[in-house]
Amino acid sequence: MTQEIEALRQELRLADPAMSRFDPLRRIISHDDFSRGHCGWSQLVGNYEGSLDTMLPGYAQHTSAMLSTLPHWDAGSHGGVDSSYALKIATRPKPGAQNVAIKRLTMRKRCPIRFEAYVTFKPEATELRLGDNDVRSWGFLFDLQGGDRDADARRVMPHLRFLNAENGKTLRKWQYKSGQTEFTSIGNENKTLSHYHLSPQGWADLAGGDQLFCYNEIATKVNWHYICFDFDLGTMRPLRFACNDREMDVSGFESIEIAAMPNLWNMLNFAFFVETDAAKRAFLYIDSVCISGDF
Template sequence: MREQARAILNADPRFSRFDPLPRLIYHDDFNRGLRGWVELIGNYEHSLDSMLPQFADMRPPMLSSGTHWDTGTHGAMQGTYSMKLATRARAGDISVSIKRVTWRHRGPIRLEAYFTFKPEASELQLSVNDVRAVGVLFDLQDEEYRWMPHWRYLNALEGEPVRSWQFKREREPFHDIGDRAETVSHFHLAPTGWEDVPESGQILCFNEVATKFNWYYLRMDVDLASRQITHLQCNDRIHDLTGVGPMMILAMPNLDCMLNVAFWVETDVDKRAFLYVDSVLLSGDW
């Protein structure tokens, strides 16, 4: 980015903590509403019952003030509100929120966000292994491929700490939806097929009580031209991309130039898990 443009960003507290590419596609500060982030829903035809059951209940996002029983309102990293995703209190339950736009230039794209995650503070315990995973994905399409970079922080699995990052390139089976051969669906967030990002062990600042928030920086770059993941970063750790790749699918009808981003949270126990996103900045280079 040109020096002058960077200086302008640095002078604005909303942007100085980001490292965007030259074009700001969207900047979502949740003090100004949910700004197009919506619950993910599966495809259906005729009836909601035709949906894959895993997609039936992804839970609506909320504007959260981060309010707790013990200390009151924690607020967000900047201002009062963050976007909150909440699972049901059922092990393995997932909440997913998505924002849908399209791309206008087939080049580099950068996603940056500040986020944190916590279990519901329903027990007076550390609860550090109660959230299974939080993640982010792109859902992209060009003339040849639909491709879906998936990246998650696997915090714990079946009660055991993991604390490392994973990606997923294995495709889940497609299922026909309805009876008109117009729609298919695949549950790409299934627990199967995840692979480790090399040497990606990373201890995040969970703190010591479920009601204390520390915010983390996340950056994920993709290149629409080469269909590659080009950068994975959380806080000070830039992860090794050796062998890391996206889910690849032949281009599908009606998804031209799709540029979707989704966040999710999954609980490991019968307790609600929460993902809080303070702000999101999507930028591109053209």
């Protein structure tokens, strides 16, 4: 009977055009189609105390994600995979500027989860040139912490980025970030800490992570790319990472790990980020996201 139910579940999913492009685990945690709105993705606001001026500079540069039709000057709007809208994350027009969108959840069970999305990236089309090295990087991260009764609860932050170019040099490779980041006390009451974990330091190359993308011939054309990252909330270890037709080796992958923090129990956060390498805005567009779990 269990096999029959699972087969029916798969048939129902494959019959749904919005879901059949994904390969979710047994239970859907969220399915975000940005033709329906922001779906809980918001600006990553840094910690502050007493004044917004106490926010670390890395966070102070962030702005809100927007719903976008992917407009461009030469042919109107590009639109999403199968609707008019996608979520747009845009940097400021300064080399090294970053921006982040985050979705904040909590976990029900320490189980394997799967994070799938269709994304594309481009610089702002302010010049009649391709600009394929104008986006420095884009990627995603999880921000996780175990429950208040877990014996080994800790905060774990897996990061993956595609380093496209740096200082105009073509790189085209996947990287991860491990170790710990420096915390700064915010304000004067010793109640608030902050750390900017997307700083340039500490990134390492993912084994076999060199990859070339379809990056169309002019600055206003885009093609959508598929990403899938499996992570085990029980062991706090990655299980699998795939992008388009490539599956990467995650055996050497490490995450940022720090001691559990007193008000973040059961945290299950997801974020996308983008960084520019030029004096123009870089855009990361997300058409849709499916987060699922094996529970």
